[in-house]
Amino acid sequence: MTEVNSRRLEIDALRVLWSVRRHGGITRAAEALGLSQSAVSHKIKRLEVSLDCDLLSRKPGAPVFTAAGEDLLDYAKRILGLHDEALLSLTKTPLAGRIALGLTEDTTCTDLARILGRFRRLHPDVAVRTKVRMSLVLRAMLEQGELDAAIVQIFAHEVRPTDIVLFREQLYWVKHSDLALPPSGPIPFLSFDDECFYRQWALDIGQDDDTLLETVFECASAAGIVSAVTSALGVALLNGRHLRPGMDIITNRLPTPPALAYVVRRARKARNPALDTLVAEIENEVSRYGGLTLAS
Amino acid sequence: MTEVNSRRLEIDALRVLWSVRRHGGITRAAEALGLSQSAVSHKIKRLEVSLDCDLLSRKPGAPVFTAAGEDLLDYAKRILGLHDEALLSLTKTPLAGRIALGLTEDTTCTDLARILGRFRRLHPDVAVRTKVRMSLVLRAMLEQGELDAAIVQIFAHEVRPTDIVLFREQLYWVKHSDLALPPSGPIPFLSFDDECFYRQWALDIGQDDDTLLETVFECASAAGIVSAVTSALGVALLNGRHLRPGMDIITNRLPTPPALAYVVRRARKARNPALDTLVAEIENEVSRYGGLTLAS
DNA sequence: ATGTGCTCATCGAAATTTGTCATGTGCGAT
DNA sequence: ATCGCACATGACAAATTTCGATGAGCACAT
Numbered sequence: 001m002t003e004v005n006s007r008r009l010e011i012d013a014l015r016v017l018w019s020v021r022r023h024g025g026i027t028r029a030a031e032a033l034g035l036s037q038s039a040v041s042h043k044i045k046r047l048e049v050s051l052d053c054d055l056l057s058r059k060p061g062a063p064v065f066t067a068a069g070e071d072l073l074d075y076a077k078r079i080l081g082l083h084d085e086a087l088l089s090l091t092k093t094p095l096a097g098r099i100a101l102g103l104t105e106d107t108t109c110t111d112l113a114r115i116l117g118r119f120r121r122l123h124p125d126v127a128v129r130t131k132v133r134m135s136l137v138l139r140a141m142l143e144q145g146e147l148d149a150a151i152v153q154i155f156a157h158e159v160r161p162t163d164i165v166l167f168r169e170q171l172y173w174v175k176h177s178d179l180a181l182p183p184s185g186p187i188p189f190l191s192f193d194d195e196c197f198y199r200q201w202a203l204d205i206g207q208d209d210d211t212l213l214e215t216v217f218e219c220a221s222a223a224g225i226v227s228a229v230t231s232a233l234g235v236a237l238l239n240g241r242h243l244r245p246g247m248d249i250i251t252n253r254l255p256t257p258p259a260l261a262y263v264v265r266r267a268r269k270a271r272n273p274a275l276d277t278l279v280a281e282i283e284n285e286v287s288r289y290g291g292l293t294l295a296s
Numbered sequence: 297m298t299e300v301n302s303r304r305l306e307i308d309a310l311r312v313l314w315s316v317r318r319h320g321g322i323t324r325a326a327e328a329l330g331l332s333q334s335a336v337s338h339k340i341k342r343l344e345v346s347l348d349c350d351l352l353s354r355k356p357g358a359p360v361f362t363a364a365g366e367d368l369l370d371y372a373k374r375i376l377g378l379h380d381e382a383l384l385s386l387t388k389t390p391l392a393g394r395i396a397l398g399l400t401e402d403t404t405c406t407d408l409a410r411i412l413g414r415f416r417r418l419h420p421d422v423a424v425r426t427k428v429r430m431s432l433v434l435r436a437m438l439e440q441g442e443l444d445a446a447i448v449q450i451f452a453h454e455v456r457p458t459d460i461v462l463f464r465e466q467l468y469w470v471k472h473s474d475l476a477l478p479p480s481g482p483i484p485f486l487s488f489d490d491e492c493f494y495r496q497w498a499l500d501i502g503q504d505d506d507t508l509l510e511t512v513f514e515c516a517s518a519a520g521i522v523s524a525v526t527s528a529l530g531v532a533l534l535n536g537r538h539l540r541p542g543m544d545i546i547t548n549r550l551p552t553p554p555a556l557a558y559v560v561r562r563a564r565k566a567r568n569p570a571l572d573t574l575v576a577e578i579e580n581e582v583s584r585y586g587g588l589t590l591a592s
Numbered sequence: 593a594t595g596t597g598c599t600c601a602t603c604g605a606a607a608t609t610t611g612t613c614a615t616g617t618g619c620g621a622t
Numbered sequence: 623a624t625c626g627c628a629c630a631t632g633a634c635a636a637a638t639t640t641c642g643a644t645g646a647g648c649a650c651a652t
Contacts, residue, residue, distance in 0.1 A: 010306065041631085043610080060618090083375060090367060308639095322600060323600075339640090352600095
């Protein structure tokens with residue numbers, strides 16, 4: 001058995017482990033990290049050999065990680081957090097000023113909150129004011145100069161060159177397995193309220209003769225829409241994160257929904273070094289970990 | 297400049313940095329870590345290149361570490377602490393019971409306190425009772441079965457095969473530069489009190505005709521003796537850690553003092569798995585970092 | 593001014609580690 | 623039985639790290 005003294009948890013090995021956790025498998029983790037699938041597999045194997053314990057259960061239907069794997073993941077998160085903060089601390093410049101930042105409800109959660117927390121620790125003289133609104137509202141605020149930057153969800157084809165894409169996702173027409181759609185006539189539609197930027201798209205295509213949608217339910221939150229779908233009340237447009245077991249994806253009778261993107265969009269203003277630094281940190285995080293975790 | 301994304305602080309590089317800090321230079325850090333001097337030099341250089349900043353000042357008379365180096369050392373300490381705890385957590389077995397542990401005042405400080413704290417976090421069902429006494433007293437308590445183990449200071453030649461040596465140090469006869477010893481006759485001796493195990497040795501050799509010691513000061517603490525030496529009151533036996541600028545080491549007229557060792561000594565008892573584990577952790581720490589830091 | 597001893601830096605070679613490519617294995621769906 | 627997918631494995635190439643030898647710089651003694 002490997003001497004404990006020679007054991008060490010390489011930072012990259014921990015990052016790989018974390019990526020397997022957040023991407024759900026070796027192949028997708030490899031893609032996110034820009035490595036080959038076998039490189040990730042080898043890396044995890046070497047880690048397991050050096051620790052003399054299994055980290056992945058490798059059993060169909062079982063959780064991906066063993067108890068030891070979960071234990072190590074907790075440490076990995078903390079070690080990687082300190083590691084990344086150390087790197088930032090060494091390259092930081094003294095910053096001061098204020099940032100008005102807009103976020104959607106989705107993004108006021110794990111990864112971005114952590115990045116903001118770290119940014120505040122490293123740059124205590126920068127005041128970050130955060131407003132949480134839906135994407136349409138945030139875009140209007142940006143145009144009106146009320147915000148310095150916002151993280152908004154937009155149609156993928158609306159991405160501007162100056163936008164920084166944090167996350168792409170796909171919308172799906174979904175319904176519950178138990179819901180039988182009428183062979184013809186309007187389809188019952190579960191609609192977000194008028195602050196949801198892609199509801200208008202849905203309503204627009206719903207005016208076509210052969211794909212008539214009839215709004216039977218209206219709600220502002222994704223949780224409400226998910227609940228209505230689960231209750232077989234009708235059809236809804238949902239992104240991948242909100243799909244649940246028992247939901248069918250409809251590919252006939254309705255046009256393919258457009259792709260979405262979460263982007264960091266800046267106001268058209270003079271440069272703000274503090275904002276530059278914050279945006280750079282967000283970009284680096286996405287690049288290093290293959291994405292950000294959003295709420296589901 | 298290296299992309300920030302490719303930067304990473306290897307655990308071994310951080311350990312090397314920490315070792316340079318605690319051993320005072322690259323050559324001694326290399327010795328403590330079992331690497332060649334050039335390997336350590338290379339490692340630090342590679343770290344500096346990858347971070348694009350100097351960590352060591354490399355100027356005679358200046359502090360060994362730059363401000364960036366100090367910043368990184370702080371993170372290194374925390375990252376290494378988590379790393380080592382993660383390794384222990386993965387190999388831990390469920391332990392319960394109680395340990396009666398004896399420590400000297402010297403050892404109730406940084407490294408050992410940290411090891412004990414980590415042990416308690418990893419094994420909350422083990423009750424560690426710590427008694428702080430001087431070495432002679434602790435040895436007596438061990439013999440009487442009042443302690444399961446103790447960390448004591450003893451003469452190097454008294455180390456038993458079952459002892460675990462944590463630290464060796466040398467004693468020196470010292471006096472202040474301003475103190476002129478009488479050309480003949482008794483030497484004024486600054487003595488620890490009768491709980492100090494090597495005072496008897498000093499008093500014994502003080503009975504020889506040509507190296508008569510005359511006790512002119514008696515104190516229980518090293519701080520008190522250091523103060524008396526600094527006040528040019530007389531000569532004392534001190535270990536390397538207590539040497540201060542302005543102190544002369546006397547090598548003539550007095551016999552060479554014996555070497556000392558700090559050891560973990562266990563009581564002659566049935567095996568206690570919790571104690572086995574704690575002792576193993578202490579041993580591993582010494583091995584990994586090239587020693588423990590004691591109070592000075 | 594010169595010589596000595598010590599610490600650290602550098603070069604080239606050797607050793608070790610890591611990643612890629614190709615391929616094999618196992619499982620679930622059809 | 624066949625197919626598609628995710629993961630494991632072996633062999634090899636590429637990258638990284640360590641070692642040994644040696645040079646540079648500094649403080650100190652003469």
